[in-house]
Amino acid sequence: QKEVEQNSGPLSVPEGAIASLNCTYSDRGSQSFFWYRQYSGKSPELIMSIYSNGDKEDGRFTAQLNKASQYVSLLIRDSQPSDSATYLCAVRPSGGSYIPTFGRGTSLIVHP
Amino acid sequence: DVKVTQSSRYLVKRTGEKVFLECVQDMDHENMFWYRQDPGLGLRLIYFSYDVKMKEKGDIPEGYSVSREKKERFSLILESASTNQTSMYLCASSPNPNEKLFFGSGTQLSVL
Numbered sequence: 039q040k041e042v043e044q045n046s047g048p049l050s051v052p053e054g055a056i057a058s059l060n061c062t063y064s065d066r067g068s069q070s071f072f073w074y075r076q077y078s079g080k081s082p083e084l085i086m087s088i089y090s091n092g093d094k095e096d097g098r099f100t101a102q103l104n105k106a107s108q109y110v111s112l113l114i115r116d117s118q119p120s121d122s123a124t125y126l127c128a129v130r131p132s133g134g135s136y137i138p139t140f141g142r143g144t145s146l147i148v149h150p
Numbered sequence: 151d152v153k154v155t156q157s158s159r160y161l162v163k164r165t166g167e168k169v170f171l172e173c174v175q176d177m178d179h180e181n182m183f184w185y186r187q188d189p190g191l192g193l194r195l196i197y198f199s200y201d202v203k204m205k206e207k208g209d210i211p212e213g214y215s216v217s218r219e220k221k222e223r224f225s226l227i228l229e230s231a232s233t234n235q236t237s238m239y240l241c242a243s244s245p246n247p248n249e250k251l252f253f254g255s256g257t258q259l260s261v262l
Contacts, residue, residue: 046190069248070248072250074251080255080256081240081253081254081255081256082193082240082251082253083253084250084251087249087250126192126193128251130248136248137183137195137198137208138251140192140193141192142190142191142192143192
């Protein structure tokens with residue numbers, strides 16, 4: 039069973055701070071990594087995808103991948119109350135069906 | 151924009167009823183998925199399909215079946231609904247497993 043682990047939170051940060059969300063995975067051969075945001079009562083939507091080691095930046099969001107340590111993280115700079123949501127990490131395994139496995143999500147609360 | 155449409159937002163059924171959840175996507179995607187989402191358990195894959203008339207079991211297929219007669223439509227069937235199938239059901243599609251999933255708005259099913 040390929041595992042994707044996230045701290046369920048909630049992670050509470052003040053407005054304007056950096057929020058750091060982490061995800062570890064068990065399948066060393068995994069190739070594709072995704073961060074989805076899910077607001078309460080809504081469906082998940084993709085924020086970032088990352089495929090190679092290092093950082094990938096998109097606006098206030100930075101995804102970081104370290105395949106040797108088998109973790110992927112999402113940094114949100116200048117956090118806003120509108121960033122309050124559950125963040126889901128998804129990892130595509132190296133074999134089998136190639137279907138992404140989702141973590142259980144981390145709840146982020148940004149307070150004014 | 152890709153649109154994934156689920157036929158019902160809320161559904162209430164009785165134990166033992168046969169339940170159909172419909173999902174339609176408008177972007178000619180090969181891959182379609184059915185997930186259920188429960189508090190604390192995250193997204194769990196029920197079934198997926200790579201092509202018309204093709205289906206594969208996910209992690210929790212017991213008590214469910216699926217139908218994909220046309221490329222754009224993927225139906226989830228609960229042959230005899232039970233109370234433990236009360237959940238949020240999310241349909242998704244993607245052009246290939248390496249790309250992001252596009253989710254429908256979800257169906258909250260209550261089985262009484």
